[in-house]
Amino acid sequence: MEHTLFINHYAMVNALGGDNKTIKDNLLAGKQDGIAINEVLLNEGPIHVASVTLPLPDLSGKRIEFQTRNNQLASLALAQLRLPVEALIAKYGAHRIAVIVGTSTSGIAQGEQAMTQLNLTGEFPDNYCYQQQEMDNLSQFISSELKVSGLSMTLSTACSSSAKAFATAQELISNGLADAAIVGGVDSLCGMTVNGFHALASTSAGVCNPSSVNRDGINLGEAAALAIVSKESGSVKLLGVGESSDAHHMSAPHPAGEGASRAMQSALNHAGYSASRVDYINLHGTATPKNDEMEALAVADVFGCHVACSSSKGLIGHTLGAAGATEIGFCWLLLGGTDFAGHVWDGQRDSNLPPINLVPPGTQHSQPITTCLSNSFAFGGNNVSVLIGL
Template identity: 60%
Template sequence: MKQHQNAPVGKIYINDFGLINALGDNLKDISLNLFTESQQGFVKRDDILPEATVFVAQVASQLPELDAYPLHFQSRNNQLALQAYQQIAATVESFKQKYSEHRLGVILGTSTSGIAQGEWAMAAKQQSGQFPEEYDYRVQEMSNVAEFISLVAGLSGVSMTISTACSSSAKTFITASELIRTGVIDAAIVGGVDSLCAMTVNGFSALESTSSGICKPSSVNRDGINIGEGAALAVISADKSDLCLLAGGESSDAHHMSAPHPEGRGAIDAMQQALNKAQLSHQQIDYINLHGTATPKNDSMEAIAVAELFPHQPFVSSSKGSIGHTLGAAGATEIGFCCLVLRQQKLAPHVSDNMIDPELPLLNWVKNCTDNKSEIHYCLSNSFAFGGNNVSLIVGREYE
């Protein structure tokens, strides 16, 4: 008989996770490249912005084919999602056997969905006067990626997509945890996916937020972001694992449509909520994966917020210098990086130009992966989005 949770659920665990981004298409390669400060995925493109070049962080590996799936699921976004899903497929199957296909949820985040296919179709229409037969508008719908993964995994339970820009996939961990704790589901596939498309890059360029080169988080020379692409999927449940999702905090300061509160009030609120829910003190956080976009305003406000809330100076770094800003996939990707940090007991280096802005509050930047001399127990990860939509997540390592 299939089991399902009747007793109150306490801790939520990360039972498995899979990643693909500019550092590689599997955990082994990504881990190696993350800890050795690789920037291998950054490329200069001249086919995205009108009459201009721009650096993006793209996936170079061959992706799974989708010909066997319905037309409206055939997108690069879903290819990335499938590559990440294949890394957790065995765990999903074991949970289906333990519970059932309707007791596993799929809660994913994205900001682009299949927009790249829409851009291709529009260009074809301008040439021929009609949309190609291979184009199905449903490929662009935000619900598409969650529906696709539900189909691939053979699940019939809760399926939803969260789209809150750069905090999208971080929010999936909180939403899924609430569904598990209230008994709606027993486990969930969470995470996020975003693929490169012209709309996003042109949008950030119009805001004068794209970097002229490879981004430099927190540097005195920082001048903007590089858009990246990738997917990060995880399986979470109340079934015990060595990786514990302790808590998440959310806030909406709504200071400005695209600029954060200059003093980081919403960021502080989200981080403090996470600490309170996890029943941890500030001093117990060993490492913080910063949102760290390399834009002047984000890096300034986040440094102010972290310095105020964590005077003991835990190690900090941004992953954007390694993989760019993967937008709707960023939060889940960086939780994946925190899981690698906890399991390997190595810190993720801060990849920039080694010229930290002297105007920023003093933080304890990770210079290399062996900086730490003691055990890493708790990591905090920040994701901040347009409109002041802020999420902070805390993960920890449990030992037998």
């Protein structure tokens, strides 16, 4: 039996800031300062990425396998959730609180640093162990930090990882396997992803330009986004999650957006909502030629060209395993207000794309925003759309 689930708390860290107020202010302002040139990550030279520049917690006193940048980002977000998690533990017990999170890099950056030292000195550094790179490291760290002992898992489906975490949490709670869940994702910048996407000719020569005729690829970013999903009544509901897997190609989406359309329609069906009830769509909007084309086709197919849309990739980069939860978090921040998150680009439309309603910064809705959809589309055609609302 399905229960109405609520997203009662949200904590985020990304290139826009480390707290909800700062992030919302910079999101609405269309601030792009967080995307800057990095001279280290790409083997072939400088590249634009969206780094977190805030001071991060010192984890040197933690277990060695938890000493990673990925977990530092997670720790900064977790600090904002400790009190509500303690209240849930007191009510339900630590064994009834699940941890369902996504990542694509885990502690790979520490492995890269360790290999560099091994090649130079013949020895690994003292503060390195292979467990830092394991995908389940993130969920283990969060469970340990929050002292919860319920089901704990890390999902890794590339760019849809942390959006899928909401689907899994919904299934666990609805089936009585947990009473609440810490849900979200964390991903940190590392050489593997930067050089990998560059090798696929998917990175932008400058700051990315979603939906533009001049778009040429992504900027990678890093982020943490963690939320509490539970049956505890609150203002924001997790209305529906739609998933599909079109498996069209290993690294390219279905050109007509068939899987993306199915995911969006499935989210609406799950909620029992019509397309006309959605006020805003946070696009996956990577600024790669194929993604933006197929997503515009899919949005036009399901919603037409009137609903307000924007991509946040031009502000925070593509945060991979953290992207889904981060952009659902942006929708969470918009609910109840009248301000849309604006689409930041050069304004040069691609005439081959359907003319979906890309709203500029400063655009306001005529009434409070009550329903938002967030899209996350991953390699292999793994598609997730999450619908939330008041």
